Amino acid sequence: MSLAIKEVANKKELKQFIKFPFGLYKDNPYYVTPLIEFEMSTLLKEKNPAFDHSEAKYWVAERDGKIVGRIAAIVLDHELKEKSLARFGWIDFIDDQEVSNLLLETAKSWVETKGATAIHGPMGFTDLDFEGALVEGYEELATQATIYNHPYYIDHYKSWNLEVAASWVELRGKAPSKNPEKVDRAVRIIEDRFKVKVKKFKNTKEILKYAPGVFDVLNESYSNLYGYYPLTPKQIDYYVEQYFGFIRKEFVCIIVNESDEVVGFALTLPSLSKAFQKAKGSLYPFGFIHVLKSFYFNDLADLFLIAVKPRYQKLGIHALIYDYLQKIYEKAGIKYMASGPMLEDNKNVLNTWNEFDIDVGKIKRSCFIKHF
Known part of the structure; x- marks a missing residue:
């Protein structure tokens, strides 16, 4: 053959x-x-x-x-x-x-x-x-x-x-039914001390105004990660169009400073894995129905992207994000969480999950290289 x-x-x-x-x-x-x-x-x-x-x-x-x-x-x-x-x-x-x-x-x-x-x-x-x-x-x-x-x-x-x-x-792992005490303590003082807050949105259109700031944070916080190159303005516009059409506003957490600049964010959404399986590669004619059902009848959330500007990373901003997501997930009936890939040697990120009953490392993936 x-x-x-x-x-x-x-x-x-x-x-x-x-x-x-x-x-x-x-x-x-x-x-x-x-x-x-x-x-x-x-x-x-x-x-x-x-x-x-x-x-x-x-x-x-x-x-x-x-x-x-x-x-x-x-x-x-x-x-x-x-x-x-x-x-x-x-x-x-x-x-x-x-x-x-x-x-x-x-x-x-x-x-x-x-x-x-x-x-x-x-x-x-x-x-x-x-x-x-x-x-x-x-x-x-x-x-x-x-x-x-x-x-x-x-x-x-x-x-x-x-x-x-x-x-x-x-x-x-399981979505926390309540925040660890350490997170609760941090949330009580972070907003006042560092003049940051969770931005409230009335609709998805309002979130779009902050989308460029979200990707600016991503570029800055991911700059030293393996294989990462900053996204250009054209790429940012492209990804805003690609991904922000698949968001549920309450599942997005954006942290701003007193100048209303984005300093941290979490893009999460109800898991679309089973919906995509049923859609079999296409939203039409019926795939979008499975996606809509997953958006509003789901107990699993995907933590797609979480990032905080480097100069804010040691100020406890992650605690604000986790506090927000815990409350939203509980209200939405989310019982389980799944994250995207996190570099296994990025201890600063992995250590933020130590306070939660979460299994980190159950899933592992690698990039392979060959020199010639």
């Missing part, structure tokens, strides 16, 4: 590229199907402003005309210039080392022509794309913003001599 690599050349082939894992994980209860429209927007040059300072190519591996794997290779201008480093992502394959080797070798060969001397992944164009291969927690439902992969992927990566470059952990 012949194995061949084929570059994605048009939108029809890109859609096939996107839908390949749908079949690979068809009977897997933990895999969350992404929305095809969102994936297309991310991967199309004319849609995603990341292409202002990056290049990408996509390939599928075919055996006798049937797709058996896929991969994206991405070159970010800054990363290439500073580190001679490129990325691979959107990688999925059957359990066949010949297939995974072909995919990775193809990506490697292309980024070498661009001047890269190493490649790492799975990574996206930005920190808000899917990143990090799952290495622990295969029997936990993925969030709509994280990668799910079969355990055999890791063996394939190691066989291709990829090594771990960075690892993230995620929390899973």
